[in-house]
Amino acid sequence: MTTDTITAPEQQTAADQDGEASILGACLLATPAYDPVADAARIIEPGDWYRPAHETVWTAITRLHGQNQPTGLPMVVAELSSTGDLERIGGRLALSQMVQAACSAGEVEHYAALVHGYAKVRALQATLGRGLQMARQAAPDAVTDTVRAVQTELDFLAAGDRDTDRHFGRFGDSLDEHMRGLETVTEAAAVTGISDLDQVLKMLPGNIIVVAGRPAMGKSAVTLGIAIANAASGRPTLVHSIEMGQNEVNNRILAARSRVSLRRLLDAGPAIQDDDWTRMQHHLGDLRALPLWMDYSARVSPSRVRHRIQTLTRETGRAPLVVIDYVQLMQTDQRNSRQSPYERVSEISRDLKIVSEETGAVIICCAQLNRGSEHREGKRPQVSDLRDSGQIEQDASGIILLHREDAYDPYSARAGEIDLIIGKNRNGPTCTVTAAHQLHYGRIRDMAVLNDD
Template identity: 40%
Template sequence: MTDMNRAEDANKAEGSFAALLETTLDSMEEAGIEMTGIATGFRDLDALTHGLQPGHLTVIASRPGMGRTAMLSGICRHAAIAQGHPTSVFTFEDTPEDFGRRLMAAEGRVALHRMRSGTMADEDWIRVAKRVPDIHTAPLTVHTPASMTLSEFLDQAREDVRDRGARLIAVDGLQDIRPDKRNDLREREVGDTARALKTLARELRVPVVATSHLNRGPEQRYGNRPQLDDLRESGAVTYAADMIILLFREDAYEKESPRAGEIDLIIARNRYGPECLITAAFQQHYGRLVDMAPLPTHE
């Protein structure tokens, strides 16, 4: 190789690094002044993350009945209805009607059990009617398959991004995606799915949010607080995810708890920031999580 060729290669490498450096500096400058990702609708969580970032995988994990589906659907509602971002949702537990009721209950602030039992009052119908136009026009695509293989999911997600311009992909039930090929180790199957979700996020340059189950560890622990080791069937989820949010409600274990209606968002893994605890309000009758009211200030 001649000295001239070496110089040309060096210039190319230097130019490539310079471009990378410039892009990084631009992103750092933008991060200081605006939301760089898709806002979740949770004030403190968005302040921590600047929104759900393209290429990142966020996992929301909890024991049953803690509110992980409510949080996931709330993020999707905020993205599609409040912000107008095309959003693709995959849920393996709800029918289309069930998911629609979740949206209308949370948006209209109508008790979900009244919708299901057909006992809505006149004021409930009025609240829902006010929100229907915005829900109807929201760029939200909902998939409710009874079963789906990993390849089928990946193909559909790519199609949603390509043809519908999806900017957020949400999965309610990471463990419910079936492997293309069965493995004797369930842990390996779930790990493959988690890694595939992370790879998909990077490939499509969109954030991916998924819910996951926890094992019975919290029930066997004093205080019942979840830990990363409680992730069911796969420690690989911990390594694949950029952020893991563990949900905990004291009133789920202690009915007379003074913290009734509160839910802790435990940021147990955060690849690009600190781990911390965020407290929100869980309006279980509406099936939604909202920010806690700020404490009053005294001048």
């Protein structure tokens, strides 16, 4: 029986432990004239070290360096002793061996790049390992979601260094470019089709806008109207319709654009009159040409949104406006059954914010409100009424709360009006914009062009 098969896991480990020790040794020899800590810290990120002991020593070194303290051997020994970590890392002997293995000043960045690179290799191996485990456990109808979850992690690994470089730099280096940019009017990334709303709510790349209201208050009418108006302006638009199916959305769009009773379209057949057919035919050409994409999947997660955005950006050359109806129906990428609704919505909200910032897309999310406003005099909603998570309020650049007096009093003097209460607005003032609702057509109209059809 032969015994020459190589099975030692150490030979397959993606790490350069000698390189790690040489970097730490160089840092332990630092002097005011020779500071390798800053050079290494520009490349090495937390968690990059393979050996936990090396990570502990590096943490002590960077903590001292951040306090403008020397990082020589005596100071690091004292720091590790104060935290109770000296013996855990092997004592003074281990630190002395690092000093003996110290690399030269010119080699620090080289070894730091290796340490960081091997950390990415290990992260890739771990991601593929998790992917394999998820594949073994995946149900036949969940394969696509599993692929997207793994792809999201791979995308993050692929973009990690580029993303860090893009977001890090000296303030003054970009100031001249910013000043030149101020000479040109900043164009909104998306439009709502309601002129008063566009004036106060400037939607910029990376913004999350929340449209919230009680059931049947007009959330879908508002957001679908925004999607159509934005697409009609020539901007690519994506709608994730989780709550409504394809037929219902088609009927709403046809009714809104053609001024055909939504009720008659829902009944169909003889209920649709000859004049209705004529009106709809008149708008079909324009509707077919809209740069509008629909996703009717009932299972939408942030990773699915990301991939749809990336697909449309490649196809159109521009990040789309994204409408999600609505956020509390979304799924997390982790699909953790033990999460509470609060934890699930918080995770979704944060992930969508990251997706929006990384892709440059404006994301408009419908959201439900709790019953707080119904017990309040006047029944006007507040931002604090957002259901399931305060994280939504924190992540949003703008929050629009919907209120209709005639929803509670059909005989109100303001029947036919809807208040768009801007409860949060990072790009402008908080105020109330009034529009006209024509819910029998499934649409919200700008008061300024109410009769312009």
